[in-house]
Amino acid sequence: MKDGEILDLVPNHDSTGMSEGLMIPQAPTGFKSGFVGIIGRPNVGKSTLMNQLVGEKIAITSPVAQTTRNRLQGILTTPEAQLIFVDTPGIHKPHHQLGKVLVQNAQIAIESVDVVLFVVDGSVKAGGGDRYIVDLLARIQTPVILGINKSDLQPPQGESLDATYHQLAVPHNWSIAKFSATKGDGLNLLQQLLIDRLELGPYYYPPDLVTDQPERFIMGELIREQILLLTREEVPHSVAVTIDAVEEEEKITRILATINVERDSQKGILIGKNGSMLKTIGSAARQQIQKLIAGKVYLELFVKVQPKWRQSRLRLAEFGYQLEE
Ligand SMILES: Nc1nc2c(ncn2[C@@H]2O[C@H](COP(=O)(O)OP(=O)(O)OP(=O)(O)O)[C@@H](O)[C@H]2O)c(=O)[nH]1
Ligand SMILES: [Mg+2]
Numbered sequence: 001m002k003d004g005e006i007l008d009l010v011p012n013h014d015s016t017g018m019s020e021g022l023m024i025p026q027a028p029t030g031f032k033s034g035f036v037g038i039i040g041r042p043n044v045g046k047s048t049l050m051n052q053l054v055g056e057k058i059a060i061t062s063p064v065a066q067t068t069r070n071r072l073q074g075i076l077t078t079p080e081a082q083l084i085f086v087d088t089p090g091i092h093k094p095h096h097q098l099g100k101v102l103v104q105n106a107q108i109a110i111e112s113v114d115v116v117l118f119v120v121d122g123s124v125k126a127g128g129g130d131r132y133i134v135d136l137l138a139r140i141q142t143p144v145i146l147g148i149n150k151s152d153l154q155p156p157q158g159e160s161l162d163a164t165y166h167q168l169a170v171p172h173n174w175s176i177a178k179f180s181a182t183k184g185d186g187l188n189l190l191q192q193l194l195i196d197r198l199e200l201g202p203y204y205y206p207p208d209l210v211t212d213q214p215e216r217f218i219m220g221e222l223i224r225e226q227i228l229l230l231t232r233e234e235v236p237h238s239v240a241v242t243i244d245a246v247e248e249e250e251k252i253t254r255i256l257a258t259i260n261v262e263r264d265s266q267k268g269i270l271i272g273k274n275g276s277m278l279k280t281i282g283s284a285a286r287q288q289i290q291k292l293i294a295g296k297v298y299l300e301l302f303v304k305v306q307p308k309w310r311q312s313r314l315r316l317a318e319f320g321y322q323l324e325e
Helices: 003-009 046-054 097-112 128-138 160-174 187-197 215-228 264-271 275-293 315-316
Strands: 032-040 072-077 079-085 115-121 144-149 176-178 240-248 253-261 298-307
Touching: 032 046, 032 097, 032 128, 032 187, 046 072, 046 079, 046 187, 079 187, 097 128, 097 315, 115 128, 115 187, 128 160, 144 160, 144 187, 160 176, 176 187, 187 240, 215 240, 215 253, 215 275, 253 264, 264 275, 264 298
Parallel strands: 032 079, 032 115, 115 144, 144 176, 253 298
Antiparallel strands: 072 079, 240 253
8 A cells, every 4th residue: 555545544543542533443462454455357256255254245246247347445354453355346358448447447456455365266267367367466566365266166076177276376376265255165264364464554444344435336336236137138237327316314215326328228128118127126226225224215216328438438437437546
């Protein structure tokens, strides 16, 4: 991390050990902390892993590749350490402006963390996509841990698949961990391996905070997740969700959101026959948002056509996908 960023997050401590404003307590002696970048091809389970490690659903996940679009942080605080996980969009060969922004932001994350957790899909052989990332990581000084995920999907003779990944890690002396993000197997060992790699440090965030993301952002993501799960073909990737209003009333929170798509045909699919698809999406997303805010939600969705938004830098920024410095 750059010095300036740390200073912003860790205000001066007063005599009670509590800082003003953010209420970050002083860390005990021997406490470790740091940023862990979760990097890998699309769909290997990076976001699922982060959610499991942190113990809450912060990042949306889906079987569709390129689910994650923004760099987002999940925070795990234990008695001995604070790990700030940085979930990133899967690294792939970009085909449009949105793709370029996603990949570039993942690369920036690699350079600004203390440890890189390079996640691969252990249920398939290592491929060109993984080797592309190995080449990126070989150029940096940051310590790397290779994480072989989806161990639960491995055939009984899984060792031969593992060997294809070991070949990638051995020349660079990277440590290797094997786990299942969905089942939780092997995650304690992974957590310990990560803490071992961290240096002594302060709390960067209050110990009870699990993410740096505003609730509004996660609400939009939970709507996008249902679209990823319920629609097919080009629709999921052409969607950007904006939250237009959140009105908190005594017994219910009213949320108005717009789903932006690129074409009329996509709008038609999203709305469905007599509005049935939009209703299904809205009802599923509403249940997820209710869990997030632990209260009753009324959700109203609009669908709007914004031609070629993925190619337009202006629209990308408007929807929150900005190239980071
Ligand atoms: N069986 C099994 N499935 C997993 C595991 N981890 C993740 N998955 C599934 O893999 C799919 C992709 O998971 P994500 O967490 O969205 O993957 P990602 O790497 O964040 O993907 P992008 O954001 O697109 O780069 C989802 O359907 C997950 O449920 C695992 O350990 N075992
Ligand atoms: Mg993801």
